[in-house]
Amino acid sequence: MKRQTRLTINEEVYMEDIPAYMTLVDYLRRHAGMTGTKESCGTGDCGSCSVVMNGQVVKSCLVLAVECDGKEVTTIEGLAQDGNLHPLQTSFAEKWGTQCGYCTPGFIMAAKALLDRNPNPSDEEIKHATAGNLCRCTGYVKIIESIQDAAKTLREERDSYGNKSLANR
Numbered sequence: 001m002k003r004q005t006r007l008t009i010n011e012e013v014y015m016e017d018i019p020a021y022m023t024l025v026d027y028l029r030r031h032a033g034m035t036g037t038k039e040s041c042g043t044g045d046c047g048s049c050s051v052v053m054n055g056q057v058v059k060s061c062l063v064l065a066v067e068c069d070g071k072e073v074t075t076i077e078g079l080a081q082d083g084n085l086h087p088l089q090t091s092f093a094e095k096w097g098t099q100c101g102y103c104t105p106g107f108i109m110a111a112k113a114l115l116d117r118n119p120n121p122s123d124e125e126i127k128h129a130t131a132g133n134l135c136r137c138t139g140y141v142k143i144i145e146s147i148q149d150a151a152k153t154l155r156e157e158r159d160s161y162g163n164k165s166l167a168n169r
């Protein structure tokens with residue numbers, strides 16, 4: 001059975017008849033061609049499939065695409081603006097927050113949801129916000145440093161340019 005669904009993904013509207021059983025991660029990767037979101041466990045344990053939905057981080061393997069009707073989803077593909085990487089993407093690359101990279105989109109999206117509501121988080125708050133994300137490579141220290149580095153960059157950008165011009169960062 002299919003259900004007509006209106007999803008907004010990275011500010012683009014998709015109006016589709018979607019099978020009721022299709023998960024959001026399947027829709028993103030197999031149907032919409034957005035393979036930046038990774039699927040690993042498929043059971044909600046690893047966080048590699050994390051995306052932001054209406055400002056909250058969700059595990060897209062646990063969400064049906066039809067549940068996103070009328071909602072706004074942001075994936076890793078939606079972060080770069082005008083060819084410029086988001087500070088989280090830059091910091092993960094420069095501060096060794098990524099090694100094999102499989103967990104990285106999920107961590108970045110969890111961090112994005114955190115920094116949107118808390119621009120100056122403590123290490124403990126970062127650990128709490130990313131507690132649902134697993135990494136087999138980094139040992140997590142570099143991930144926390146990367147998120148702190150991006151938070152600092154975003155605060156500096158906001159101080160320099162004001163909040164208005166950075167509404168989508």
Ligand code: FES
Nearest residue numbers: 040042044047061
């Ligand atoms: S693939 Fe979704 S939590 Fe692991």
Ligand code: FES
Nearest residue numbers: 099100135136137
């Ligand atoms: S960088 Fe390899 S799993 Fe995290």
